[in-house]
Amino acid sequence: MSYIPHTDAERQQMLAEIGVTTIEDLFEAVPSSHRFPRLDLPKPMSEMEVAAEMLSISEANDHAQDFAVFRGAGAYHHYIPSAVNHMLLRGEFYTAYTPYQPEISQGTLQATFEYQSMMCALTGMDAANASHYDGATSLAEAVTVAMEVTRNKRKKIILSHAIHPQYREVVRTYHQGRGIRIVGDRGRSDIDGLMEMLDENTAMLAVQYPNFFGQIDDYTALSDACHEVGALLVFVTNPMALSLFKSPGELGADIVVGEGQPMGIPLSYGGPYLGFFAIKQKYVRKIAGRIIGETVDADGQRAYVMTLRPREQDIKRERATSNICTNQGLMALSASVYMALMGKNGLQHVGKLNYHKAHYAANQINALDGYTVDMTKPFFNEFVVSCPCPINEVNAALLEQGIIGGYDLGQDYAHLENNMLLCVTETNAKAEIDVLVEILGGLA
Amino acid sequence: MAEPNIYEISSPGRIGVNLPECDVPESDLPTELMRDDLAMPEVGELQVVRHFVKLSQLNYAIDKGFYPLGSCTMKYNPKINEDAARLPGLAQLHPLTDIESSQGALYLMHELQNWLAEISGFSGISLTPAAGAQGEFAGILMIRNYHIANNDSQRDIILVPNSAHGTNPATVSMAGMRVHELPAGDDGNVDLEALQAACEGDMRDQIAGMMITVPSTLGLFEAHILKVVEAVHGAGGLMYMDGANMNALMGVVKPAELGFDVMHYNLHKTFSTPHGGGGPGSGPVGVNEKLKPFLPGPIVDIVETADEEDDAPLYGFVMPEKSIGRMKAFHGNFGMHLRAYAYIRVYGDSGIREVTRHAVLNANYMRAKLMKTYKVPYPRYCGHEFVMEGHLEGVHDIHALDISKRLMDYGFHPPTNYFPLIVPEALLIEPTETETKEDLDAFIDAMEKIAEEARTNPDLLHNAPHTAPVKRLDEVRAAKELVLCCAPALPGGGD
Numbered sequence: 011m012s013y014i015p016h017t018d019a020e021r022q023q024m025l026a027e028i029g030v031t032t033i034e035d036l037f038e039a040v041p042s043s044h045r046f047p048r049l050d051l052p053k054p055m056s057e058m059e060v061a062a063e064m065l066s067i068s069e070a071n072d073h074a075q076d077f078a079v080f081r082g083a084g085a086y087h088h089y090i091p092s093a094v095n096h097m098l099l100r101g102e103f104y105t106a107y108t109p110y111q112p113e114i115s116q117g118t119l120q121a122t123f124e125y126q127s128m129m130c131a132l133t134g135m136d137a138a139n140a141s142h143y144d145g146a147t148s149l150a151e152a153v154t155v156a157m158e159v160t161r162n163k164r165k166k167i168i169l170s171h172a173i174h175p176q177y178r179e180v181v182r183t184y185h186q187g188r189g190i191r192i193v194g195d196r197g198r199s200d201i202d203g204l205m206e207m208l209d210e211n212t213a214m215l216a217v218q219y220p221n222f223f224g225q226i227d228d229y230t231a232l233s234d235a236c237h238e239v240g241a242l243l244v245f246v247t248n249p250m251a252l253s254l255f256k257s258p259g260e261l262g263a264d265i266v267v268g269e270g271q272p273m274g275i276p277l278s279y280g281g282p283y284l285g286f287f288a289i290k291q292k293y294v295r296k297i298a299g300r301i302i303g304e305t306v307d308a309d310g311q312r313a314y315v316m317t318l319r320p321r322e323q324d325i326k327r328e329r330a331t332s333n334i335c336t337n338q339g340l341m342a343l344s345a346s347v348y349m350a351l352m353g354k355n356g357l358q359h360v361g362k363l364n365y366h367k368a369h370y371a372a373n374q375i376n377a378l379d380g381y382t383v384d385m386t387k388p389f390f391n392e393f394v395v396s397c398p399c400p401i402n403e404v405n406a407a408l409l410e411q412g413i414i415g416g417y418d419l420g421q422d423y424a425h426l427e428n429n430m431l432l433c434v435t436e437t438n439a440k441a442e443i444d445v446l447v448e449i450l451g452g453l454a
Numbered sequence: 455m456a457e458p459n460i461y462e463i464s465s466p467g468r469i470g471v472n473l474p475e476c477d478v479p480e481s482d483l484p485t486e487l488m489r490d491d492l493a494m495p496e497v498g499e500l501q502v503v504r505h506f507v508k509l510s511q512l513n514y515a516i517d518k519g520f521y522p523l524g525s526c527t528m529k530y531n532p533k534i535n536e537d538a539a540r541l542p543g544l545a546q547l548h549p550l551t552d553i554e555s556s557q558g559a560l561y562l563m564h565e566l567q568n569w570l571a572e573i574s575g576f577s578g579i580s581l582t583p584a585a586g587a588q589g590e591f592a593g594i595l596m597i598r599n600y601h602i603a604n605n606d607s608q609r610d611i612i613l614v615p616n617s618a619h620g621t622n623p624a625t626v627s628m629a630g631m632r633v634h635e636l637p638a639g640d641d642g643n644v645d646l647e648a649l650q651a652a653c654e655g656d657m658r659d660q661i662a663g664m665m666i667t668v669p670s671t672l673g674l675f676e677a678h679i680l681k682v683v684e685a686v687h688g689a690g691g692l693m694y695m696d697g698a699n700m701n702a703l704m705g706v707v708k709p710a711e712l713g714f715d716v717m718h719y720n721l722h723k724t725f726s727t728p729h730g731g732g733g734p735g736s737g738p739v740g741v742n743e744k745l746k747p748f749l750p751g752p753i754v755d756i757v758e759t760a761d762e763e764d765d766a767p768l769y770g771f772v773m774p775e776k777s778i779g780r781m782k783a784f785h786g787n788f789g790m791h792l793r794a795y796a797y798i799r800v801y802g803d804s805g806i807r808e809v810t811r812h813a814v815l816n817a818n819y820m821r822a823k824l825m826k827t828y829k830v831p832y833p834r835y836c837g838h839e840f841v842m843e844g845h846l847e848g849v850h851d852i853h854a855l856d857i858s859k860r861l862m863d864y865g866f867h868p869p870t871n872y873f874p875l876i877v878p879e880a881l882l883i884e885p886t887e888t889e890t891k892e893d894l895d896a897f898i899d900a901m902e903k904i905a906e907e908a909r910t911n912p913d914l915l916h917n918a919p920h921t922a923p924v925k926r927l928d929e930v931r932a933a934k935e936l937v938l939c940c941a942p943a944l945p946g947g948g949d
Contacts, residue, residue, distance in 0.1 A: 011805060013530050013888050014812050020891045024819040028835075033811045036818055036835045037706055039675035044711045049704075050572050054802030057534050064796055068543025070558030072551060075542035084783055085549050091471045093503055095540070101517030102510035105531050107729040110523075110871070113922040114862055117513035118731035121506065124460045127940040131493040137938040140732065143584035146783040176783040183750070183779030184591075187598060187630025226487060256489045269783075278539075279559045280549030280784030281584065282734035294936065300732065305932035308917070308925035312456050317932040324620035324873065328633045333624035336585040336722065339732025350460050350502045351470035354494040359473050362483075369481035388484045405552070417550055440477040 012057075072414065074277065078442040080371075082392050082433025083222070083417040084145070084174050085280065086250065086272045088360070089437055094274045094347045104340055108300070112315040113307075118339065119314035123302045125346040132252045133245075133266040134259020135288035140300040141338040142285030145269030146177040149216065149246055150184035151287060151332055152265045155296045156214035156242045157190070158331065164213040164241075168204055171195040172221035173246055175422040198425070201227050205235045212236075214265075216244040219258060220251050223384070223419075223431065224368075224392030233262020242293075249273055249286070251390040253361030265289050274348025275341050284341040295321070298332035363436040364391035367443065371434045374447040380454030392433045394419065394426070398454045401430045411449055413442075456924075457508050460495045461940045470499040512923045513731075514867050520893050524839045524870035524882025525619065525671060527701050527723035529813075532800070535726065535793040544792055549784040553757070553770040559788065560769035563754040566795050567738075570719060573806065574697070575708030576740030578774075580749040582786040586698055589718025589737030590625040590665070595778040596716060596741065596748040597663045597692045598629055603776065606690070611657060613664035613686065615644050617671045617874040622696060631662060638876055642672045642832040644682055653689035663692040668709065669702050669837035671874040673817065673882070683713035692716065692745075700724040701886065702814055702837030705807030709740075716741045721787075725794035736790035747776040752785055812887035813838040816894060820885055823898045827905045831877055839884035841877050852908045852915055854879040859926065860907065862919035864900035 016024075021033075030036060037045060055063070079087045098104060102117060109115030122140045129138040142148040153167055167190055169178055178195055185192070190213075194204050204215060215236050220226050229245075236243040244265045245258035250272040252258075258266045270284030271277075289297055295318060303317035321331050352360065368391040376383040380398035397404050401418035408415040416430030423429075434443065497505070514521070521528035539545060547559055567579040583589040594612065601609040611634050612626045623633045634652060639645040644666065653661065664686045669675045676682060683693050695709045695717035701724050703709070709717050721727045721736035741749060757770035771785065801809060814837055821840040825833055829843040844854025858868030858881070870882040885894055907914050919925065 011801075011808065013532065013800075014808055015888070015890045016812055016815075021815065024815055024891060028815075028818045028822045030818075030835075033815050036814050037675070038835065039677050040707050041680055041712070044707050046706060047575070047708050047711065049803045049806060051569055051798065051803040051806060054805045055799050057800065060796050060799045061534060061537065063799065064538040064544075064792070065541060067558040067562050068538075068541040070561070071543045071547045072555035073543050074546035074548065079548060081548050081550055083550055087546070087548065091499075093470070093499060097503070097506045097510070099536065100507070100510045102513040102515045104536075104728045104730050105516040106513045106731045107521070107523060107526055107528060108732045111514075111858070111862070111868055112927050113859070113919050113924050114514035114867065115512075115731075116923050117509040117511065120457065120459065120512075121509050122731075123938075124940065126938060127459075127461070128494060130939045143588065143734075144782050144784075146780075147584070147588075174783065176780060179780040180782060183595070183781060184628070186595065186779070187628075189630065226484075252489070253492065254483070254489065255487055260489070276545040276789075277548050278545055279547040279551075279556065279788035281782070281787035282736075282789050283783075294938070301938060303932040303935075304937040305928045305935075307927050311924055313924045313927050315927045315929055315932050317929070317936070317938075319933075322620070326624070327620045328623035328627045330620065330624040330627070333587045333591060333621045333628050334585070335587045335619075335621050336720075336729075336733040336735035338584075338730075338734045340728070340730025341734060343731060346460075347502070347506055350495050350497055350505070351499060352494075353464070353469055353496045354492045355467070355469040355496060356471050356473060357494060358492060359469075362480075363474070363476055365483065366476050366480045367478050370478035373481075388487055409552075409555070414548065414551065414555070436474070443478070 078413045078438060080432050080434060080438065080446060081414050081417050083431055084269060085277055086433065086435060087277060087437050088272050088435055090274050090276060091351050093351055094344055097347045098340065098344055103343055109316060112313065116313060119302050121343050121346050123304065123314045125342045126302060128349045129286050129288050132249050132257065133288040134257030135266050136291035137294045138286060138288040139297050140302055141342045142287055142299055142334065143338060144283040144285045145246065145267060146180035148267035148285035148287045149177050150181045151298050152244045152267050153181055153185055153214060154298065154332060155265060155293065158296045159242060159293055160213045164211050165190050166211045167192045167213055168194040168207050168215040170204055170217045171198055172223060173216060173218040174222050177246065201229065201232065205231065208235055208239050208241055210239055212239060212241040214242040214244055216246060218246040220248060220390045223394050224389045225387040226255065226389060227387065229261045250361065250364065253357035254365060264293065270341065270345050273345040275344050282338055282341055284338050284345055296331065299334050299337055360436050367438055368393065368434040371443045375450060378451045378454060381450060391435055392431055394429050395432050396429050400428055404430065404453060407453055408449055411445065413446055457505065459940045460497060460505060463501055463505060464495040464497050466496055468496040468498045470497055470502045519865055520889060520897055521867040522869045522883045522885050522897065523867060524884040525698060527884060527886055529726055529886035530888040531726055531728040532797065535796045538792055538796050539789050557769060560754050562795050563791055564769050566791050567754060569798050570738055570740060573704055574717060574740045575710030577743055578741045578746035578749055579738055580753050581738045581791055582750050582781050583718065583737035583739060584782050584787055585733065585735035586718055586720040586737040587621040587625065588781055589739045590621055590696065591628055592739050592750045592778060592781055593694045593716045593718055594625050594629045594631065596745050597694065598631060599748050599778055600692065600745055601662055608660055609662040611660045612662055613652060615666060617876050618665065618667065619671060619696065619698065622665045642670065642674050643676050643678065646678050646681060649682060650685050653685040658689045661689045661691040663694055665694045665696060667696040667699055669699050672832055672841050673836040673839040674832055675837060679712055687713065698723055699837060702810060704810040706810055710742055716745050721790045721794045726797045727790040727793040734787050734790060736787040747774050748778055749774045750779065750781045751777040809887050816885040816887060816889060820883060820894055820898060824901060827902050839882060841880050841882045843877060844879040844881040846905055846908050849908045852912055854881050856915035856918065857904055859918035860904050860915045861900060862922045866897055866900060
């Protein structure tokens with residue numbers, strides 16, 4: 011067995027050193043009635059056979075290499091430059107662990123510090139942590155920070171219904187034991203409606219930008235309205251959209267969270283992804299999760315280290331701001347490499363490709379009989395299409411032609427039966443979009 | 455020489471990717487909504503590659519050397535798992551793909567659920583938690599909601615040993631419950647008398663359950679585990695097992711058979727998924743029949759049985775009827791599930807057993823040899839890890855920290871420092887099963903040399919490391935001056 015290198019001779023020598031005859035002797039403290047149970051698992055397989063099986067399993071899925079993908083809804087198919095994967099395959103990055111010993115972890119630490127910096131640049135915030143599990147859990151952690159900042163005296167959290175449905179579920183899961191009231195998302199309140207809910211009992215108000223329907227709302231009045239009552243303003247955002255549009259910082263956000271998957275992380279059937287969390291300087295000590303700071307070593311050389319550690323679970327224990335330990339370190343590295351390669355010029359270029367292709371598709375589809383695209387507000391790379399028939403029928407027809415269509419919004423929003431959320435990215439060539447439009451036209 | 459940061463190697467106009475031109479007619483951009491600036495790097499592709507290659511070379515990693523970080527299980531990360539993760543049919547699968555179009559992925563998750571159930575003895579598994587801490591959180595929420603469903607909502611106390619990993623008490627607080635800490639006895643196990651007193655005293659009806667790590671964070675099999683379970687169950691509480699140390703239990707004992715009601719796994723420990731410089735992890739939870747309806751969803755189940763003509767059933771997602779809810783968006787860290795699947799596939803029934811046998815052999819061998827030089831407070835057989843004290847008799851002012859830093863000069867990553875909290879100058883050593891006897895002997899040899907140096911030349915330790923890419927860092931300055939972003943590009947950065 012290649013992973014376990016021991017020979018018989020070595021086992022004997024080691025057992026002799028310990029002073030036992032067999033390895034089983036070492037388990038004497040385990041209750042004998044329950045010791046050494048049978049494991050009903052398959053027989054061992056060679057690497058060659060496992061490789062063949064994994065390939066076979068992978069081929070039983072309809073994926074973005076074989077199909078044109080027009081589905082987003084929180085996970086996006088973007089092109090990942092080759093160099094990203096090559097950096098991630100370096101064993102020094104992926105087989106290292108948490109940089110508890112900074113002297114021999116400067117690679118991880120500096121790459122993470124750079125990631126934090128670039129997230130601040132995108133979001134317009136002053137500080138970012140080294141990651142949460144995903145966008146949904148980042149939002150849940152933002153609620154915790156808002157409660158802390160308002161000294162646990164406020165019990166009301168306002169969430170827009172236009173935040174990803176699964177994100178709002180996760181916030182409710184996380185805070186079910188905390189006695190807070192989550193309001194705002196059972197109906198269809200717009201920004202004005204949400205602002206009307208603000209009061210002295212509100213810890214935080216959260217909106218999504220662009221929202222779950224792909225639209226960019228008018229967020230400009232939110233900052234003053236929230237801060238007037240002492241509530242925190244939280245934006246859930248798509249970092250790819252921030253390549254073009256004003257940062258949430260400019261809109262007065264206190265906390266910016268969201269899903270970093272568009273920044274160089276593969277779809278991977280939903281995970282591992284990257285929850286980013288960025289915040290204004292005045293709240294930085296309330297932040298949960300690991301955070302990297304700059305310092306010097308004994309020779310005065312610039313170096314990086316995990317900082318503000320007393321917030322974390324291993325020190326504060328039951329008084330920690332969160333229980334998070336392992337984060338999404340390698341995904342933060344992926345994002346770091348992606349953002350470094352793309353940079354200002356690449357992100358702006360790809361942002362525009364997404365925008366133009368999505369608008370091209372939207373205009374073409376809107377011109378079809380039986381279809382309406384909601385163009386009432388500006389959008390980035392996703393839009394809502396009202397269809398003449400149920401979405402599962404639309405998608406079945408598309409699938410036959412090698413296309414994975416939009417997300418069925420009727421699953422989450424009763425008023426959006428027969429509406430789908432369509433996403434167009436830089437990976438969708440004009441020819442693909444034209445085929446999509448043609449098939450849709452044929453269904454009306 | 456320090457590697458400059460990415461902004462410092464930028465130059466206006468550079469780009470690191472060759473991107474396609476726009477092939478559709480352009481639409482007007484809403485200029486009033488557009489940002490004026492984007493303070494991101496501008497670096498050529500080769501320069502980005504060199505930057506990250508050089509950064510990587512500053513890291514220690516399992517692929518470089520022995521990494522005995524106790525409680526983290528730094529075993530070899532098989533390369534076949536990395537290849538599998540990059541297969542387009544797995545890497546490029548959208549999470550919201552219709553179930554009929556993702557039967558490969560769903561089959562894999564279903565099989566993994568079954569295997570994790572088999573290894574632990576539990577009947578219900580959810581793969582959704584993203585890390586061990588999230589698995590713990592799910593477990594405690596399940597216990598809480600179980601009691602509420604049984605009209606026992608006053609049960610809000612979780613018993614936690616004082617040797618517990620920090621995530622345990624932090625998790626209890628997150629669930630809105632209270633921690634009652636239990637002391638350890640002289641033998642390192644939970645003080646059974648203190649436990650029984652708590653379970654039979656005034657607190658009895660408020661006890662929701664207990665969280666315990668098996669083997670303990672000291673690496674010891676809890677000698678009276680059955681009595682511990684009995685005491686808590688007797689008080690009406692449920693038993694949670696922190697499964698971080700499963701590397702010592704596979705094929706040796708099934709936690710469900712010891713009476714545990716729920717546990718979490720760490721796929722990035724026991725099942726070789728890579729640590730990635732801090733993550734990602736994956737923390738599936740296992741439960742018995744009592745807690746099955748409460749599992750965090752969605753879980754994978756057969757939604758249509760195989761009919762006569764077609765051999766394959768249809769797999770899909772199901773939300774358990776009293777589920778505590780969704781822990782994260784979508785359905786877990788699938789990239790880690792597939793790696794764990796491949797790992798278990800290679801080992802099989804006999805192999806999984808060998809993992810634990812050799813992890814425990816390696817740890818006991820190191821313990822037997824190192825206890826000749828260092829104090830090992832609990833000298834009996836350990837599990838897959840053991841703790842020793844990082845100080846030496848007659849040598850003042852040498853601490854676990856100094857020994858750790860000096861180990862770097864010998865080319866090793868230090869063990870876990872100062873955990874568990876109940877052992878002074880704790881050094882928690884976990885070799886794992888993928889290390890050779892020579893590797894263990896080389897580490898032991900280094901530790902013996904360092905003990906000698908502590909006596910003859912202590913400054914070598916105080917000023918260590920000498921040969922690492924950087925020397926000891928000024929952590930006080932880091933926390934005081936709080937430079938958290940590259941400067942001068944951004945606000946919040948230093949000068």
